[in-house]
Amino acid sequence: MTPKAILFDCDGVLVDSEAITFTLLAEDLADHGLNLTRAEMEQRFLGGTIGGLFTAARGLGASLPDDWIDTFYARLYARLAQGTPLIDGAEEVLAVIAKAGIPCAVGSNGSDQKMQITLGQYPDLKAQFHGHLYSGQSLGCPKPDPGLWLHAAQALGVAPADCVVIDDSPTGCLGARNAGIRCLGLAEHDDGARLAATGAEVIHSLRDVPAKLGLGG
Secondary structure, three states: OOOOEEEEOOEOOOEOOHHHHHHHHHHHHHHOOOOOOHHHHHHHHOOOOHHHHHHHHHHOOOOOOOOHHHHHHHHHHHHHHOOOOEOOOHHHHHHHHHHOOOOEEEEEOOOHHHHHHHHOOOHHHHHOOOOOEEEHHHHOOOOOOOHHHHHHHHHHOOOHHHEEEEEOOHHHHHHHHHHOOEEEEEOOOOOOHHHHOOOOEEEOOHHHHHHHOOOOO
């Protein structure tokens, strides 16, 4: 069934910011006594918030200072601003969706400022969302709380059952399930088993979206 609205996650679905974030995070945590591999960080932190990460990392023994969240955000934003690539296929898939006349929104557990920095590097792509960029942090309902996706659907004037979410984290896919929204789980780098376990329909490339949703390529 072709949806009446499509709700995108941001990091790892539209912009390839996760590699940059995890590289910086690994350096930072190691400096504070906690050494984690990329796989371990993804398992523990992917799809979460920096505040939640801060609490979890301290619980694992990292000696993070009280102002770490603010200082980490400042370093992260500076690095992302130097250049954040798009996920393969993002521009082409959004062009297909625009041609079909389907409205879109972004729902991210990242901050509003982070979305402006990353998506702002691609003004034509950003413009296709017509200002519908929503942060679970700002709204007080980060994924897996269904509130973020429900807010995005309501803002577009579309019933949740008529939407589709595209997310790359179990947290985001759970949020879609909790909201009663069909979800495509984007697994570019593994078999997608963790996403499938949430009930998401696994895809391995953003370029699979048009066919999956019955849209012309």
